[in-house]
Amino acid sequence: MARPDGQCPVVVGVDPEHPSRMVLAWAADEANRRHLPVHVVQAWNSVAREGTWPQLWPALHERARLLRTAGRYALDEAARFIGERHPALEVSARLVDGDPAEVLDAQAQRAVVLVLGSRPLSGVREQFHSGAVTLPLIAHASCPVAVVRDPEHITQQPAYVVVGVDGSRTSQDAVDYAFEAAALRGAELRALYAWNPSRLSEADEHRLEQESRRVLAETAAGRRESYPEVQLMHEVVRGHPVAVLAEASRHALALVVGTRGTGGFSGQLLGSVGQGVLHHARCPVVTVPGPAGSGVPTGHG
Numbered sequence: 001m002a003r004p005d006g007q008c009p010v011v012v013g014v015d016p017e018h019p020s021r022m023v024l025a026w027a028a029d030e031a032n033r034r035h036l037p038v039h040v041v042q043a044w045n046s047v048a049r050e051g052t053w054p055q056l057w058p059a060l061h062e063r064a065r066l067l068r069t070a071g072r073y074a075l076d077e078a079a080r081f082i083g084e085r086h087p088a089l090e091v092s093a094r095l096v097d098g099d100p101a102e103v104l105d106a107q108a109q110r111a112v113v114l115v116l117g118s119r120p121l122s123g124v125r126e127q128f129h130s131g132a133v134t135l136p137l138i139a140h141a142s143c144p145v146a147v148v149r150d151p152e153h154i155t156q157q158p159a160y161v162v163v164g165v166d167g168s169r170t171s172q173d174a175v176d177y178a179f180e181a182a183a184l185r186g187a188e189l190r191a192l193y194a195w196n197p198s199r200l201s202e203a204d205e206h207r208l209e210q211e212s213r214r215v216l217a218e219t220a221a222g223r224r225e226s227y228p229e230v231q232l233m234h235e236v237v238r239g240h241p242v243a244v245l246a247e248a249s250r251h252a253l254a255l256v257v258g259t260r261g262t263g264g265f266s267g268q269l270l271g272s273v274g275q276g277v278l279h280h281a282r283c284p285v286v287t288v289p290g291p292a293g294s295g296v297p298t299g300h301g
Helices: 021-034 054-085 100-108 134-140 169-185 202-220 241-251 272-280
Strands: 010-013 038-044 091-097 113-117 145-148 160-164 188-195 232-238 254-258 285-288
Touching: 010 021, 010 100, 021 038, 021 054, 021 113, 021 145, 021 169, 038 054, 038 100, 054 091, 100 113, 100 134, 113 134, 134 145, 134 272, 160 169, 160 241, 169 188, 169 202, 169 254, 169 285, 188 202, 188 241, 202 232, 241 254, 241 272, 254 272, 272 285
Parallel strands: 010 038, 010 113, 038 091, 113 145, 160 188, 160 254, 188 232, 254 285
Antiparallel strands: 145 285
């Protein structure tokens, strides 16, 4: 949601059942770095009466009232926490009735970044909060989506941001975001190209490695001039991309990857590498949309 002055906020989704101050802190810090407002959103589904016995309607109405009260309390607490962390930040909060994925997707349309939390669940259940809305949002959102399950590793010196590169358009957009994120944090940038040779001859492996290095160099071309303060490191690493990026994330401020979603809220929403790093990374993961979302501003503000 853009404001009248044109500034696009950092939007953070609040889970009333499992609120996370780490998520709120990340969103507040990001907004503070960018000198932008932060907008706190909570989506909730009101209790429908269709298909229920009329005598149950009063109980359903009371439950909806309690949920709404709890939601407002969670929003008030979130806004208070952000205000205490960064008193100069402009903070707004809104409770919206509707499907969480649809509500947050609409809020993301004019956001600089959408910030979400996640909590792992056992078995075959989705590991993400609020009815497993994170994967659909990542695939469909028109702005970068930050999933904050682990903290930024600020004790690592020098601090660095990791970005996964594979030569695709979405990875190029991810590199743009990663350069900016590193500059905002005064950090280095590690651009990783992971390749997993299988049954290749020595000559083919050599050609593949040289191609990987060429892609890395071309992806970063032109961006270093815009961010001269960011020290860039190119790394071609053998191994599965998920394993390589997850290992690199252990001491990183953030891991940035591109999405390959098909859009919408059904079907194969996110590539296997994207899903893998969301599950295995040990730092906040920022997924950056491809060309369909390129119209959303992601500048310094």
